Amino acid sequence: MDLKLKVWRQKSGEEKGKIVDYDAKDVSPNMSFLEMLDVVNEDLITKGDDPIAFEHDCREGICGSCNLMINGQAHGPHQGVTSCQLHMRSFKDGDTVYVEPWRAKAFPVIKDLVVDRSAFDRIIQSGGFVSINTGGAPDANALPIPKVDADIAMDAATCIGCGACVASCKNASAMLFVSAKITHLGLLPQGKVEQKERVKKMINAMDKEGFGNCTNQYECEAVCPKSIKRDFIRRMNRDYILS
Amino acid sequence: MSLDSKIPSGSIEQKWSNHKADIKLVNPANKRKFNIIVVGSGLAGASASATLAELGYNVKTFCFQDSPRRAHSIAAQGGINAAKNYQNDGDSVHRLFYDTVKGGDFRAREANVHRLAEVSVNIIDQCVAQGVPFAREYGGHLANRSFGGAQVSRTFYAKGQTGQQLLLGAYSALSRQIGLGAVKMYPRTEMVELIVVDGHAKGIVVRDLVTGKLSTHMADAVVLGTGGYGNVFFLSTNAKNCNVTATWKAHKKGAFFANPCYTQIHPTCIPVSGDHQSKLTLMSESLRNDGRIWVPKSKGDKRNPADIPESERDYYLERKYPSYGNLSPRDIASRAAKEACDAGLGVGESGQGVYLDFADSIRRLGEPKIRDRYENLFQMYEQITGENPYKQPMRIYPAVHYTMGGLWVDYNLMSNLPGLFVIGEANFSDHGANRLGASALMQGLADGYFILPYTIGNYLAGAGFNSRPSEDHPEAKKALSDAEETTKKFLSIKGKRTVDSFHRELGKLMWDKCGMARNDKGLKEAIAKIPQIREEFWQNVNVPGSGAELNQSLEKAGRVADFLEFGELLCLDALTREESCGGHFREEYQEEGEAKRNDDKFCHATAWEFNGVGKKPTEHREKLEFENVHLATRSYK
Numbered sequence: 001m002d003l004k005l006k007v008w009r010q011k012s013g014e015e016k017g018k019i020v021d022y023d024a025k026d027v028s029p030n031m032s033f034l035e036m037l038d039v040v041n042e043d044l045i046t047k048g049d050d051p052i053a054f055e056h057d058c059r060e061g062i063c064g065s066c067n068l069m070i071n072g073q074a075h076g077p078h079q080g081v082t083s084c085q086l087h088m089r090s091f092k093d094g095d096t097v098y099v100e101p102w103r104a105k106a107f108p109v110i111k112d113l114v115v116d117r118s119a120f121d122r123i124i125q126s127g128g129f130v131s132i133n134t135g136g137a138p139d140a141n142a143l144p145i146p147k148v149d150a151d152i153a154m155d156a157a158t159c160i161g162c163g164a165c166v167a168s169c170k171n172a173s174a175m176l177f178v179s180a181k182i183t184h185l186g187l188l189p190q191g192k193v194e195q196k197e198r199v200k201k202m203i204n205a206m207d208k209e210g211f212g213n214c215t216n217q218y219e220c221e222a223v224c225p226k227s228i229k230r231d232f233i234r235r236m237n238r239d240y241i242l243s
Numbered sequence: 244m245s246l247d248s249k250i251p252s253g254s255i256e257q258k259w260s261n262h263k264a265d266i267k268l269v270n271p272a273n274k275r276k277f278n279i280i281v282v283g284s285g286l287a288g289a290s291a292s293a294t295l296a297e298l299g300y301n302v303k304t305f306c307f308q309d310s311p312r313r314a315h316s317i318a319a320q321g322g323i324n325a326a327k328n329y330q331n332d333g334d335s336v337h338r339l340f341y342d343t344v345k346g347g348d349f350r351a352r353e354a355n356v357h358r359l360a361e362v363s364v365n366i367i368d369q370c371v372a373q374g375v376p377f378a379r380e381y382g383g384h385l386a387n388r389s390f391g392g393a394q395v396s397r398t399f400y401a402k403g404q405t406g407q408q409l410l411l412g413a414y415s416a417l418s419r420q421i422g423l424g425a426v427k428m429y430p431r432t433e434m435v436e437l438i439v440v441d442g443h444a445k446g447i448v449v450r451d452l453v454t455g456k457l458s459t460h461m462a463d464a465v466v467l468g469t470g471g472y473g474n475v476f477f478l479s480t481n482a483k484n485c486n487v488t489a490t491w492k493a494h495k496k497g498a499f500f501a502n503p504c505y506t507q508i509h510p511t512c513i514p515v516s517g518d519h520q521s522k523l524t525l526m527s528e529s530l531r532n533d534g535r536i537w538v539p540k541s542k543g544d545k546r547n548p549a550d551i552p553e554s555e556r557d558y559y560l561e562r563k564y565p566s567y568g569n570l571s572p573r574d575i576a577s578r579a580a581k582e583a584c585d586a587g588l589g590v591g592e593s594g595q596g597v598y599l600d601f602a603d604s605i606r607r608l609g610e611p612k613i614r615d616r617y618e619n620l621f622q623m624y625e626q627i628t629g630e631n632p633y634k635q636p637m638r639i640y641p642a643v644h645y646t647m648g649g650l651w652v653d654y655n656l657m658s659n660l661p662g663l664f665v666i667g668e669a670n671f672s673d674h675g676a677n678r679l680g681a682s683a684l685m686q687g688l689a690d691g692y693f694i695l696p697y698t699i700g701n702y703l704a705g706a707g708f709n710s711r712p713s714e715d716h717p718e719a720k721k722a723l724s725d726a727e728e729t730t731k732k733f734l735s736i737k738g739k740r741t742v743d744s745f746h747r748e749l750g751k752l753m754w755d756k757c758g759m760a761r762n763d764k765g766l767k768e769a770i771a772k773i774p775q776i777r778e779e780f781w782q783n784v785n786v787p788g789s790g791a792e793l794n795q796s797l798e799k800a801g802r803v804a805d806f807l808e809f810g811e812l813l814c815l816d817a818l819t820r821e822e823s824c825g826g827h828f829r830e831e832y833q834e835e836g837e838a839k840r841n842d843d844k845f846c847h848a849t850a851w852e853f854n855g856v857g858k859k860p861t862e863h864r865e866k867l868e869f870e871n872v873h874l875a876t877r878s879y880k
Contacts, residue, residue, distance in 0.1 A: 012792065030516040032627075038521055038743070045741045045787055045796065053795055055309065057482040059522050061623060062407055063313040085626045110453055111793040118430065121310050125422035129415035130374045134294040134692045135365070137372035141329060144383025154376040154401055157408060161312055184376065191374045 001027050001093035005040065007052055008100040013108050013116075019098070022052075029089035033076065034059060034066060036088055037099075052099075053112040061085040061225065064160030067167070068113060069100040074164035074223040082162065082225040102163055104172035106210040117163050119209040120177060127201035128181045130190050149187045156183040158226045165220035165228075171212030176220040178202050179236035180228050186239060196243040203240055246499070246850055246865040249653040250354040255340075255871045259358040262654070263697055267704035274299035276708040279699070280447055280462040282434045282489050284311030286406075286413055286684060287667025288468030290691025293416035296425035298696055303460060304417070304426050305449055307433040307484060307798075312414045315470060315482040316687060319406025320527035320620065322390060322398035323370075323684040325363040330387050334395040336360045343682060344872040346392045346572055347647070347675020348825035348840065350502070350848070353871055354654060355672045362693040363685050367399055369692055373412040377401050391510075391528050392572040392679035403527050403620045409684055413691070434489045435729070435801065436722040437465065437496045437663070440712045444493070444663035446719055448726045452798060455791040457726050459714045463703055464662045466695065467493060468687075471646035471668040473506060475806045475813060476758070477750020479643035480512060480525040486802035487809045490650050490669050498658040499850035499863060501651035501671035503809070504817035507678050507826045508759050509644030510576035513627055513637075514596040523642040524627055526599075526620055528680045531569045533604035533613060534637070536560050536576070538597050542587040548598055548636050559583055567879040574677045574825050574838070575879055577641035581759050582836060584640070591638045600636035641759060645683055647674040647826065648816070651850040651865070655698035656690060659850075662706065664699055666690035671848065676825025730790045733800045738783030742799040745780045749773065749803070749810055757814050762830040766818040770811060774857055777807040808856055819862065820845055842874050 003024040010017025024040050031039075034056050041051035057065040066083040070076035076086040091097065099113065107115040157180070165176035182199055185191030191198075214233055221230040251262040269277070277300050281292045284306040292304040308314060326339040340360040344351060367385070371377065377399050378386040387396040401408040420426040431452040438446035438459070446461035472487035473479040494500045511526045537556045544551060559579055561568040571579075580597045583589060590596050605613055610633060614621070621632045628638070650658050650665040652672055657664050667687040674682065712719065756769035780803070788794040822845045823829045823838035832839045846869075852861040 028517055028519055031519045032521070035519050035521050039519060042741050042743060045785055046739075048785075048787070050787055051796060053793055057308060057313055057484050058315060058318045059483060060318050060480075060524050061626075062318050062404065063308075063315070063482060065308065065313050080622070081626060085623065087626065087629070089629055114793060117309060121312070121418065121421075121428075121430075124312075124415065125418045127422075129419045130372065131419060132369075132372045132416075133297045134290075134369060134416070134696070137365070137368040140327070140367045140371040140377075141384050143371070145379055146383055147379045147381050150376050150379040153374075154378075154408075157376050157411065158402075158404060160407075161310070185374050188374050188376065190372055 001029070001091065003027055003091060004096040006096065006098045009052070009112055010109050012111055017109065027088050029087065031088045032059065032084055033068070033070065033086040033088065034084050053114050055114050056084055059084040062160060064162040067102050067115065067162055067164070069102065069167060071098050074102070074168045075225050079222070080225060080227045102167035104166045106172060106174070107163060107166065119211070120161050120163065120174070122209060123174065123178060123202055123205045124181065126205035127194070127198040130185060131194060143189055145188060153184045153187040156180045156228065156232055159228050160226055162225060164223045164225060166211065168219040168223040169212065170217065171215060173214045173220070174206050174211035175214040175233045175236065176224065176228055176230065178206050179232035182236045182239060183232040186235070195239060199236065199239045199243045246651065246659065246863055247653060248352065248865055249655060250352070251654065255353060255357045258354050259361055266697060266701040269700045269704050271299055273708060275301060277301065277703050278303065278462040278711060279464050279466060280305070280460055281466045281468060282447065283314070283468035283470060283669070284417065285314030285316035285468060285470060285667065286410055286687030287691045289314070289410065289413035289417040290688050291466055291468060291666055291695050292426050293413065293420050294692050294696045295699070296420035302420070302426045303429065303462065305429045305432045305434060307431065307452060309430055311417055311428065311430065312411065314410060315485055316410045316684070317407045318482065319684055320403045320525065321529040322388065322400035322405045322681040323366065323409060324390070324397050324681040325367045325399060325685070326360055326397060327364055327367060329385060330396045332395045334397050338395065339363060339397065341872050342393055343679060344675070345877055346677060346679035348677050348877060349675065349842070349846070349869060349874055350824055350867065351675030352672055352867060353869060358694065359673050359686060359689050362689045365693055366685060366688045370409060370412050373415060375401065375408045375412040388529060389532060389570065390680040391531055391570050391576065398681045400529065403529070403617060406684060409688065413688070433798065435492065435726045437493045438719050438722045439496045439660060440716055440718045443661045443706070445712055448722045450726070453793050455789070455794065457723060459719050459723050461711055461714055461719065463706060463708070463711050464664060464699055466664040466666060467650070467669050468666045468691065469669045471649070472809060473643045473646050475750070475810050476643045476753045477747050478515065478520060478523050478754070480509060480523050483522055486805065488802050488805045490665070491805040491809050493650060493658070493660070493663060495853050496660070497853070498660045498663055499651040499852055500648070500812060501848050501850040502648035502816065503813040504820055504827045505647035505676045505825060506643055507573060507645040507647060508577040508641045510573055510580055510641050511599060511639045512642035513624065514591055514593060514640040524623065525642065525644060526624060526637065526639060528573070530599060530617060530620060533616065534569065534599040534601050535603055536569055536597055536599055538583045538588040538590060548600070557588070564879045571879045572677060572679060577759060578828060580641055596638035596640045598636035599639045601632060602636070605633065645678055647671065647676060647678055651848070655701060656695050657698070657702060662702060664695060666695055676827055729801070730797065733784070733786045733797060734790055736781065736784050736786065738785045740783050740785060742784060742786065742796055742803050745776060745784060746803045746806065749776055749807060753810055753813070757817050760828045760830050761817045763818065766814050769814045770818065773807065773811045773814065780804065780807055812851060812860060815860070816849060816851065819849065846874070
């Protein structure tokens with residue numbers, strides 16, 4: 001199939017960007033979206049043009065590197081899918097596809113479709129961990145954890161930090177991301193000890209980075225490639241009030 | 244020069260304890276006088292960085308990703324082994340040690356493997372204490388499952404995302420130290436040169452991938468936790484950016500590269516669908532617990548799998564290896580799949596696939612149970628292939644997955660270059676010629692949390708804290724100018740071919756001639772051809788853009804240039820090792836289709852010394868002694 005691409009090109013964070021048109025020809029339905037971009041890039045390089053910069057690594061839907069706004073939706077049209085796991089069988093011959101970077105003040109554009117998401121790392125560095133040094137941990141089975149709690153903690157811990165929640169929120173709120181970590185650690189006895197401090201520190205860090213607040217529109221949940229639940233935000237808000 | 248493995252004396256059970264009691268310590272007040280560079284932030288690099296910082300060293304950590312949380316360890320699915328014997332099914336440190344030595348086809352170092360089995364127990368405790376949400380039973384205790392190559396249930400897991408959860412655990416420990424200012428983290432920064440002063444590794448040159456700026460960092464010791472080189476094959480299950488550059492640059496500065504021909508082929512990947520393919524996706528081996536592998540008994544049987552009756556199916560692993568069946572080790576399962584496809588029994592459009600069928604398990608356990616165990620893997624499969632594995636069997640085919648070769652290290656995880664430590668997949672030591680499932684995560688964390696933090700002190704205590712040269716040292720300046728020259732050269736060629744086109748060409752050659760099976764003729768062809776591809780690369784590659792910006796083509800060019808040198812060494816190693824063992828299958832050395840080892844001639848690790856690009860490297864051998872697990876033919880029948 002042949003597609004028309006409209007891609008955001010921006011040389012650097014300091015320069016203005018614009019949408020540029022490209023043709024993607026002979027696209028196989030078995031290609032991933034990123035493989036389609038690879039082919040477009042090979043063509044651009046051969047023609048002497050600058051290839052489109054986009055971020056990717058594992059291409060298995062787990063590292064969280066890939067981050068494309070595809071037709072206005074973070075990671076494209078499907079629920080629970082990253083851009084690298086979106087396959088071209090989801091498109092039809094002749095479709096026009098817009099490809100843009102995440103848009104948020106806290107995620108400045110570096111080049112084309114690549115943005116700086118280091119704000120997420122700084123939020124984790126503020127307290128998104130259990131403070132334990134290596135060695136001397138008690139036997140793992142010395143502390144039984146109810147399966148139900150462990151399962152919910154796992155559901156929360158599965159966040160890949162891609163930032164789709166921020167990109168799709170009109171306030172560029174990072175609350176789904178932060179609440180996932182707070183829920184994961186807060187449900188486990190090891191994490192409970194520092195929970196109050198953690199909530200305060202992480203929320204302060206989140207505000208400092210320039211992320212907005214939640215106004216309960218749940219776009220974040222709708223686009224999350226790991227189906228992280230909005231309920232976690234409620235849990236975080238409750239923990240914050242109690243802290 | 245002789246290779247001194249520095250294996251401690253004493254019985255195998257006592258070696259590590261004795262060694263820890265003997266090694267020199269660094270006074271806590273002196274630790275802050277030492278600077279340590281860690282390159283890589285996967286399971287090995289992140290756990291090492293965090294632990295070294297906790298101890299009080301100044302740590303600088305580098306990764307090329309935008310965040311340490313994205314290291315490729317995150318993609319490991321199935322689990323991590325530990326000799327906890329929580330299941331009371333007869334597991335022990337000795338049995339994990341035994342299985343790992345045997346699984347590695349007697350080409351790993353016994354002392355290292357025993358230590359790995361010993362500390363495996365601490366790893367689980369550590370991770371649970373960090374809040375890693377391992378699967379639990381209803382009683383609240385940890386759940387276990389079995390895994391390929393083992394007859395006990397010793398694998399701990401977090402759904403199909405164990406690597407992710409363990410990495411996030413190590414990342415959180417690292418983040419804590421970054422927050423405390425004990426680790427200075429450099430994301431989007433790639434090591435491009437190693438600095439060696441008076442024979443000791445004392446620093447690195449890095450490129451800031453956003454600004455393009457090259458800079459020099461000096462330290463008292465350098466640690467490489469930079470993963471494996473599977474992407475030399477272009478198509479592999481590795482993340483797209485995994486590369487050999489850091490270890491190869493170290494090799495060019497004198498570090499020996501050991502056993503590069505040991506590349507593991509993973510049996511359960513999604514088959515290739517076309518020429519556009521950029522990488523392969525692995526389906527966790529844990530699927531083999533409940534999936535049965537089969538092909539039709541007759542050639543060219545294109546019927547819908549549901550229409551092929553039981554009597555016309557060949558469950559070849561269960562038939563050939565009745566004791567292990569679908570759980571036979573990776574090299575065996577991979578070769579059996581290749582054999583079936585080579586015999587024309589393969590399924591799917593390309594014929595390069597076999598079925599992994601869950602119908603029996605769904606009948607026996609019900610769909611919800613299977614969903615509970617493997618849901619995300621099934622979803623992933625459906626996204627990629629458009630087929631629903633609850634309704635029809637998955638198609639799988641082997642693919643390059645993990646590399647057991649790497650820089651040679653002694654028992655202290657130090658390379659032959661003093662001050663250069665190599666951990667996790669980047670070193671050669673623990674897996675031998677093959678790796679059992681759920682053992683890579685174990686090694687990464689063992690090295691980073693529990694081994695290197697002890698052994699590095701021994702070196703630093705001996706080196707003293709006034710031995711760090713400055714950035715003005717001639718060797719540092721030379722390394723920086725070499726890196727500048729290389730960048731300029733890439734950008735000046737302005738040829739006609741893209742970097743990827745060279746990478747694909749090299750990868751196809753490597754897979755065809757040095758993939759799942761190798762022979763003398765093919766390897767010689769590859770060794771003749773690789774220098775030609777390399778020469779064309781340096782004449783005809785087109786790297787657009789400049790060196791002073793985010794330039795992904797330039798990043799790739801550096802990595803592919805190194806693969807083009809490294810690939811030749813890999814083939815040479817495969818040619819030199821005239822035996823079959825684990826992931827290295829030489830067609831000339833087999834017995835009824837099974838790999839035939841030659842312990843008389845090849846019971847050693849081969850460590851290659853660099854003599855210049857295009858020049859034959861010097862071969863060194865470390866003889867492997869098997870005093871505790873006696874050399875025996877591996878049989879999984």
